[in-house]
Amino acid sequence: MSGASGRHEPIPEEPVSGASGRHEGAGAVPLKHERISATLAGETAAGCFTRALGALLGLAIGDALGMPTQLLSRDQIVEAHGPLISGFEPAPPGHPIAAGMTAGQVTDDTEQAVILAEVLIAGGGAIDPRELAARLVTWEADMRARGSLDLLGPSTRRALTELLAGGDVETTGRSGDTNGAAMRITPVGIATVPDTAAIVAAVEAASRVTHNTSIALAGASAVAAAVSSGVAGLGYDAAVEQALAAATSGAERGRWVAGADVASRIRWAIGLVAGLADADACDLVQRLVGTSLATQESVPAAFALWSLHPRDPWLTCRLGASVGGDCDTIAAMAGAMSGALAGPAGFPAEVIARLGAANPGLDLPGLAVGLLALRGAAR
Ligand SMILES: [Mg+2]
16 A cells, blocks of 8 residues: 555644643653643543544554554565555465465464454453453364464463463463563453553553563553553653653562563663654664564563654654564554554545455444543543
8 A cells, every 4th residue: 555655644743632732751740640631631531532543543553554464564664665665465375473464464463352342442441351351261262263373472372271271370371471462452451541550450460361460561551651641632741751751660569570661661762763764774773682482572662663753643653663673563563653643634534445345344443432431430
């Protein structure tokens, strides 16, 4: 979809954010509780819906953009697509997990987020871990039946295998430290107000069965807090501060596992790419931050790429899909966070239309309404 990149202006910062307005990097604006409360009091249903839909669109569009480039190296992507992928592409023949998929189709990232959203809505805001596990097992069986090789990730598969063998939901996620929790957490961010304790508790409830470790909960809390802040109408700086606070708190939950601190690496990765041209930033993110399934690589990578153009989710998604490695997930996380700030206006209309045409069963507006009803109830 090379024509879709055309002229597309990023969305200007909204004064309602309460933050300073322009991108100043993490830590530039100390967040005050009073300001959060004042902003939440000003939440409007229409504004929240717009931004929640933007988050879900960013998740799905980033995922679909990265579908054909996932698992490739940055060099391979530059050779095939140039330094910045221009739009939806079909999977190349012989792709190890996406072969046969058509341009604009979403992958496990979006499909598992939809499952989590549906379980969350059905439970009135509570996650039944056995129901979530059952839905994920059914989803994978359906994927296999469709001939897909894009199946459960390592942490989720290990946990569900243990659960099916009679394991306890309190222990099945004790070694799950990869990025599956963060990749599907966007619905929790939409359904929860940007309060650190509330975010981390909701993330833990949604992730315990598969990813009950300090690193996975830190990464998922960061993404959820950023999305939640965007939906609330906060600005970029405030959203990043909320994400760092949630990552720090999330790292104190679950079973401790060895690995670098997610909050510290998010802050470092944002600083690393500050002032760089987009292509140079992508190169550096792949080489130094890392783009693997490891939460402490892919989540900071998503934050670093988002920081380059905080209110341009279409460009952010394309950067994510161009970085290589687990880049459908990186683009999905970065797209969700950026989309929550900008709303659907952050994407070209033809891209949204093409996403819908390629995924006819995907009801993102319906999910946004259901999730926001939970957010309203939580207030
Ligand atoms: Mg995927």
